[in-house]
Amino acid sequence: MNISNVLCTRLFFSKIALFTSVQLSKQAKIPRCSFCLSSSLHRKPNKAKDYKVTKKIAKPKAKPDKLATVWKSMTVKELATAIGTDPDNVFEAMLLSKLNTDRYYKLSSKIDDMAVITKVVQNCGRRPQIVANPTLKESEEDKDAYRRPPPDPSCLVKRPPVVTVMGHVDHGKTTLLDALRHTNVVASEFGGITQHIGAFSVKLSSGNQVTFLDTPGHAAFSSMRERGANVTDIVVLVVAADDGVMDQTKESIKYARQANVPIVVAINKIDRPGADVEMTKDALLANGIQLEDRGGDTIAVPISALKRIGLEALVESIVLQAELLEVSADPKGPVEGVVVECQADLNRGILSTLLIQRGTLKKGAWLVAGTAYGKIKGMLNDQRSSIETASPATPVEVFGWKDMPSVGDLVLEVESEKRAREVVEYRQKKLELEKMKDDLKAIKEKEDEHMKEYGEILKQRREIGWFHVRYALAKKRRELTKKDVEFEAPRVSIVVKGDVEGSIEAILNIISSYYSNECELDLIHFGVGPVTDNDVKLAEPYNGIIYAFNVTVPTSVSSTAASSNVQIRLHNVIYKMFDDLKEEINSKMPPKDEEQILGQADVIQEFVITEGKKKIPVAGCRCTKGILKKDAQYRLKRGEEYIFDGKLTSMRHLKNEVDQIKKDVDCGLRLSDTQIRVQHGDVLECYQLVKVPQKVDWDPGF
Template identity: 50%
Template sequence: MYRNLLFNRLPVKLLHREYQLPKVSCFIKALTNNNLKVRRISISVVCWKKRRSEEEKAAVSQGRSAIRYSPKAGSEVVGIWRNMTVQDVADVLKKDIDHVFKVLNFADKTGMTYTKDTVIHNPQVVRDIVKISGCRFKLVARPDAEMKDEENKDAVPAPPAAEEALRPRPPVVCVMGHVDHGKTTLLDALRDTAVVETEFGGITQHIGAFEVKLPSGGKVTFLDTPGHAAFTSMRSRGAHSTDIVVLVVAADDGVMEQTLESIRMAREANVPILVAINKIDKPGVNVERVLRGLAQHGVVCEQAGGEVQAVPVSALRRRNLDALLEALTLQAQLMQLRADPAGQVEGVVIEALVDPRTGKQATVLVRRGTLRRGCTLVAGAGWAKVRILRSAEGASIEEAPPSCPVVVLGWRELPAAGDLVLEVASEKRAAEVMRWRAAQRMKEKQQSDSEVIEAKMSEHQQRYRAMLSRKRAMGRYKLKPEGPREKMIKEDTHPALNVIVKGDVDGSVEAILDILDTYDDHERVRLDLVHFGVGQVTPNDLEIAEAFNAIIYAFNVECPPAVAADAKDLNISVRKHNVIYRLVDDVKQEITARIPVTQTEEVIGEANVLQEFMVSEGRRKVPVAGCRCVRGSLAKNALYKIIRGQETVFEGKLVSMKHLKEEVPTIKRDQECGLKFDDPEARVQPGDTVLCYRLRDVAPRTDWDPGF
């Protein structure tokens, strides 16, 4: 029952797919005859029709699928998923619906009646359909599920509340101004505290939020921002989170750099300005000069015919504070500040930190709704199930209405300062939002990475084309390597400073990173930030520092004793600082220490050439320069230059220095001498200048200016 089939130029796959042969043996021979390729395929098969019918009858009688031929390697691979419909199977197989119905009679023994929309719940049935159809399968996600994943699952603010749901709320006031103009002292006077005495270096380095009760019974929420030039991001964040900006200007200093920056930020945030002219108790101050300085930059106060309220105060003596609070209350009444105390909570993260005892916590300014214990919040890349709410004074509270600053504990992941805080329905919803945001961040990173990869590929292609052009121009000759094999592996010997930054709060770390971003002296020393974070120094930080040979800068955080001991054993430097400009000075010193030492020429003497003499040494004549020292002194062991006009014709050392006929070590001013140089080819002419100099090592300093 065997027969031989001879085919010419007929693909084997076509035969296998058409006849569903259980076994195929083929021999392919390529013969060349008169430059013409002829392909012959010899196939021996069993009489498959009779054999297949017998197998089908036996399979049906045993209650199993009739056709179970496994597809061969090279068959088409199709994607399948759970709960496919009959139409889905037909679509992935690229067959008509009748083909699937016919195969289902063999693949499904339950006798179920199928339509094109019937869901096939048994995955084995789908696998059998694919195999019988001569294909292989792989498990994939449902196509509509992939489309569903593309939907925006992020948490967004609720639409504006109805007019009847709005209620009056306290104003949020941000105190801004130049460093050392008395902002924190003014706030201490308003709330009867002494925060300024606890600040390192006498400057504010964090953004603070607290409430002040007015004599009338109302409340005002104050935000204290740093005035130092390093904390620009904190000031900008405070200006965009407030209703009114109190611009503190010292009467003795007037308008300064950070004063102008605060005015610009208030205008960008579109919030009204109220001026507090501080330090009026100092002798010789001129308030009118301050008003004129403000008017020159567009802040025209009422005393000068404008609309901006200006209140002269003395925070140290606590004078005119009532007038300042009255001005704030009046401004708030004119603005008619209202919010919806019900509904979903909305707010903004003022500051975030990791406390060694209580864990992750963030100061949140509530803008809408009432924040209570048990709420689920999302903010940036962090989310929380609120466990504890604390006021600015540290007292535990049950709820926080609009315009109330509150410390929130219970964060699973720490948010960043400035992140928008939104309440969600459940922890499941919070996890969904976090997954979606993480996916979006990954997509953004992939996009940025792809741009870098494309740029690198383009650069590589350009180099390759240039090399190929050179190779083709050389013909049969090969390009030689650039150097020996040992030198082809280039090591990076450029001096570098690797740093790890750990800070007490997110805002401080942000300020330090902003300062490091201004570094622009990478040609001499490269500054690399290998890691940063909020909280104490951890063993993980030591591992990173050891791998990158980095210095750990701990700003306002402690290094546990066990970690400090490990750092000492590993010879890792941990620098603790609590004032930001001292930390920056330390970084500048480390950069300066890594700049290679340069040598400069220090001229110690100068001589004029009077005449050249040819002196006999044995059988040869050597030139000797007859000179007179006209400035400084000449030393035999120094270096020399011969300058002719504007050109240097010789650089080197002396072999002999003689005064009259005696060898001398030095020649003083106005003395004549004979100089013989170590190069016999060095010739002088009358009128040439001979410079005597030494090379002095100079340790240069970095030119990096962080802006303060």
């Protein structure tokens, strides 16, 4: 650049500066200098004149802190305060976030989605700092409800013993209870197996009252058996004499030992062909059950529940064991108990089966169980008859709950609705605080992981330069995106509805054991009670299937499902339901390639032919197994090693080009790779890839 160019450039920028100065002085009405026509601000200031002006000039505000402290379930108003902006700006930022924010339309709306909170903060030009909810501090005053101290021995009265019947599936537990109760419950069970925990009050032939709990023996209902062992006085272990000690028998023994309760063994089905009582006793001994006739203290009674053989001896053993335990309870004061089972009824709402452990339950009492509470509006006994009171060791079905309690929850009576609400709110806040701590821990671990990855990237930047790292990261993103586009795992989406909470618990435990890279299993929703229109609406966007276990489907819901192309599959036997689910998963899985061996040929000699100036090896072979096809795949095996895998370019018999060679026929085979040299003794395997349907490798446990 020469000097004239430099001068022209300077003159151009000086004209721009002069023009800008004139325009600014016109707007501000500032006098201009007569010499340079620029504003007179460059003159020497007059302190006397300019003092007032300088006092009026406002100091620039300090920049606000870019960090905004946020937490889960904060309200819109709290979020606006944390950011330091107007709530209208928060609502506008929600619209810009393109997330599901329709439900947050009030200042008091709690934002339970951290993704929304984070996006709003970022849209407002701040950085989110996630902390625990400051309003959820540990309360100094414990407002929870607890069991009462142990009662005075003088207040105790004798009560019926609680006996839990446990054992393997189809060993005759329900049949035994039917024989004791003179009923036929087993005839009404789907698939011939018990799928609920049942509570019955039975008056034995001896005149004694006993409360029986019947637990399922199927592998899916492990949690029910564990709960049954924890609320009982005595465990009656039913073992079939023709089947012996099985998996769920061993599991029942384990639960009884954990609960530290005595066991009475009922060796059932002694009338069956192939029944071996002594072999069954040996198997029990091998699993740690020390029977009386083998030098131990556990009573074993051979019976046949179906033909009512040995029942009197079994009843005497149960009564004797109960007398040794001297079971008793305090029938006065607030009620304490345990939730045995829960279900939803269209007419009566939420029903729960309770086992009273202390106090006497009366109609109108306020109960708390976990985070659920309610006023008892009615009580039913095991015969479905209405009753007014329930004393200790009495199984009773109650309704009037505001929310559904969980099976196994401790039930406590409180004095009023206000107290019940107070207890539930305290427990909910405590659970939310614990969850918040877990979330913060998970966030911290994620941040540490991110910082570790960032540190590695930073190290690479310093070593090879930022441009190369950015290029590598962009390439990696493209590869991941391409992979996601090319392969998307098939998915089976389901909604599960069950008759009682125990069934839902068992189903969810089995679903949680599912894992497969070939097909995803997506649980959209689950609940207790009949199928509703809401279940259909939830399943429709996902092309989901509704599995209804032991529940009804109203006609209106069936019509809605049919118009929405949503399948509702009814089942009343748990293993049949999961067989159906496995078939559905199998139908979604892509077929896989499988090798099908067509034939085999032995290399007798190598021939070298000339094509133009090239020398090409040809394998002189004899087909020894099956047939050889020209368009199939071939593998060349030498000893234990494969040295070629590919296609043929030529297959000849004598001088003719052919498509296939049969067994015991000589041929010349030319491989696609002309660099491969064959030897006498090599073996050529002919195979083809066929598509075969896949089956999911998932064992639900039955």
